[in-house]
Amino acid sequence: MEAIDKSKKDAEKLAAAKEAVKFVRNHDVVGLGTGSTATFAIKELAERIKDGLEIKAAASSIKTEELAISFGIPILPLETLGTIDISIDGADEFTETLNLIKGGGGALFREKIIASLSKNAIIITDSSKKVNLLGAFTVPIEVIPLAYQYVFNKIEELGGKATLRVKESQKFITDNGNYIIDADFGLINEPAQLASQLNQIDGILAHGLFINLTAKIIMAKGDHILTFQ
Ligand SMILES: O=C[C@H](O)[C@H](O)[C@H](O)COP(=O)(O)O
Secondary structure, eight states: OHHHHHHHHHHHHHHHHHHHHTTOOTTOEEEEOOSHHHHHHHHHHHHHHHTTOOOEEEESSHHHHHHHHHTTOOBOOGGGOSOBSEEEEOOSEEOTTSOEEOOTTSOHHHHHHHHHHBSSEEEEEEGGGBOSSSOSSOEEEEEOGGGHHHHHHHHHHTTOEEEEOEETTEEOOOTTSOEEEEEEOSSOSOHHHHHHHHHTSTTEEEESEEOSOOSEEEEEETTEEEEEO
């Protein structure tokens, strides 16, 4: 059953990726997301490059950078970029109002920088990611290690339940050398308000609530493509 679900989801991810890649134009600087859905888009871009498309890209994680390079996609250092023409990334959850939770793979900080720099930030998803209210997926929060207990306390003061992310029995370490706290706030009625409360906590580098950062969400559902913008 799980294998069937995965192949259905993968078909939807691929369909959404193909649709999004159509918006990339010659000579664009393209922001590349991280995760299984973004990987479909990176592979599609590589196909278009074989057909003559010329782009440069910025990567939202070390893994994405390695993948892009392996496909011959030229990478620019993110710190040199003042603007990005288009970005394509996945999400863990989204609402029709274009709010997202991201960071399931721990790449949220660089993804947020890329989305913020993008003139056209496109999110691609399978149909399982659409929700009425964010929050069933816990909010990933990247925290500077020395502030982690402080941030833990602050999250609990906001009514969240904080869990330090662990991978293979070790603390999960981001590409930036930080920890991830996964915070359960229950279903989030006011995501913009929660985002701004989290923004005020010292020690948080970035949180996975992406509010007003997305131009368009392309979701595949079965054979259909739905666009939210
Ligand atoms: O940190 C990871 C990113 O925010 C991903 O875009 C997100 O977790 C979705 O990943 P996937 O496409 O694998 O479901």
